Amino acid sequence: MYEWTEKLAVGVETIDSQHRELFSAINSLLRDEGSASPEEIPALILFLEGYVVNHFGMEETYMRRYTYPAYPVHKNAHVSFINDFYDLRDEFDAQGPTPEIAGKMGRFIGDWLVNHIGVVDMALGNFLRMKGGKL
Numbered sequence: 001m002y003e004w005t006e007k008l009a010v011g012v013e014t015i016d017s018q019h020r021e022l023f024s025a026i027n028s029l030l031r032d033e034g035s036a037s038p039e040e041i042p043a044l045i046l047f048l049e050g051y052v053v054n055h056f057g058m059e060e061t062y063m064r065r066y067t068y069p070a071y072p073v074h075k076n077a078h079v080s081f082i083n084d085f086y087d088l089r090d091e092f093d094a095q096g097p098t099p100e101i102a103g104k105m106g107r108f109i110g111d112w113l114v115n116h117i118g119v120v121d122m123a124l125g126n127f128l129r130m131k132g133g134k135l
């Protein structure tokens with residue numbers, strides 16, 4: 001299970017609240033890993049996919065809005081994550097909604113997110129707070 005703590009706060013509430021939402025969706029996916037009934041898995045994966053894409057879009061809008069110098073690097077990190085996510089989705093489409101694939105996807109997204117928030121989003125948060133814009 002993944003826990004959002006203050007250590008992962010980037011200091012911009014819209015971003016932080018979406019991160020918390022993502023953690024909770026990932027945990028739902030991981031809960032299904034241990035259960036014998038995988039019927040919720042496709043909907044959870046679909047939800048996560050949409051939520052992640054929308055969340056990245058919001059961060060990228062902020063970056064462009066405030067002419068963030070590290071925008072290309074941050075954007076690349078998002079694109080490469082989405083590519084890896086789609087590779088896993090292909091696996092999921094081929095294998096069906098097994099508890100194993102739910103666990104694999106949940107941990108992949110969770111581990112990536114913890115690392116990305118701690119470094120890349122944290123830098124963005126610092127920049128945005130410095131800009132002091134209305135977010």
Ligand SMILES: [Fe+2]
Pocket residue numbers: 056059074078116120121
């Ligand atoms: Fe990000």
